[in-house]
């Protein structure tokens with residue numbers, strides 16, 4: 388059981404909430420309280436707009452435990468409009484074939500359940516092809 | 520006779536609205552192919568919307584509420600209630616509404632609860648939100664209704680039980696894109712449809728779902744509200760009824776004296792199915808997507824068990840500037856990937872894995 392960890396991660400995971408550096412304006416995700424660009428303290432919360440593009444991707448056929456219910460699925464490195472790179476699943480691809488540079492937008496989806504069908508449901512961000 | 524309208528003392532309305540329909544579509548003829556040898560006469564709809572593997576009422580509510588917030592343009596910290604109606608909440612115990620409230624930034628200074636009343640749980644939440652805002656207890660309240668409904672494999676309901684829904688930010692009338700002038704609820708103990716605890720699929724009283732349930736409650740609610748308000752069908756530009764299939768809402772409209780043109784923008788069941796708690800209110804969002812300032816809208820929901828909520832709504836001049844701030848209901852309907860019954864069985868968890 389990892390309930391406290393899930394609870395702390397809620398904001399960051401549901402809403403793509405990170406930080407903005409008060410010294411150099413860099414947008415930071417995931418939040419780490421220290422700016423990776425200038426080394427200054429950065430604790431100001433910043434909500435990303437959720438838009439970005441696929442930087443690279445790979446399709447997983449042999450999924451790790453907990454993710455096997457949704458296999459096969461595609462994991463991408465997404466470059467957010469504000470700068471940071473995040474790793475996340477792509478979803479709602481339908482007949483769309485993912486490609487580098489494809490514009491995507493953040494959605495909150497079910498990532499897995501913690502353990503069996505009695506466990507907690509874990510929700511978090513994924514990206515889908517932009518709808519407009 | 521006492522005043523039976525539900526009408527707050529402080530005028531209220533819809534500050535923002537949002538919808539969500541998942542992308543997968545199961546044609547009704549696919550269900551007929553598997554269960555009745557393809558006999559395709561009298562199918563209740565063309566196709567229904569089906570949720571993806573990673574979707575449920577929590578994720579769908581979040582997208583609908585986020586769309587409503589985009590249109591409302593308010594600070595989520597000013598929301599004092601998040602109420603979500605559904606018969607398919609992912610947890611038996613643990614509210615959908617707390618997850619949504621936290622994700623949109625409304626927690627912790629907020630009321631949160633899940634509503635339940637079959638297909639009218641969403642409008643139940645709307646009336647409660649009208650009360651909270653109309654009494655002055657809150658400036659804003661979020662009311663939503665969404666479902667990922669399941670029918671027993673091969674049952675008549677499997678053709679239509681669909682996924683989707685809508686959400687509203689209810690607030691003061693002067694900030695609203697549409698004012699809610701009044702509502703009226705008509706409820707009786709009618710055993711037309713039910714699902715016992717721990718049962719996966721619902722039971723229904725077959726023929727009992729039409730006349731004594733759907734039509735009686737929908738028409739009584741619409742008629743009583745219009746009588747109390749002194750309005751007639753021709754006073755309304757648009758009308759929306761609960762839509763368990765394509766025929767019922769068209770017949771309810773005609774019984775009350777509404778024309779096919781009045782219900783056209785809000786009649787979505789032929790192409791997305793019955794989204795249960797989402798059905799009437801999704802029709803309202805699709806109607807708001809095309810309505811003009813001054814248009815008057817009548818909406819009547821229906822929930823088995825049974826009851827109907829009727830609403831009298833007037834569009835204000837704030838609608839045109841807000842409606843393009845989020846995806847429209849028809850944008851979601853146009854996004855469409857057809858699936859066969861086998862993929863449907865996987866998406867809906869109908870394949871036993873152990």
Ligand SMILES: [Zn+2]
Nearest residue numbers: 408411422425
């Ligand atoms: Zn910095």
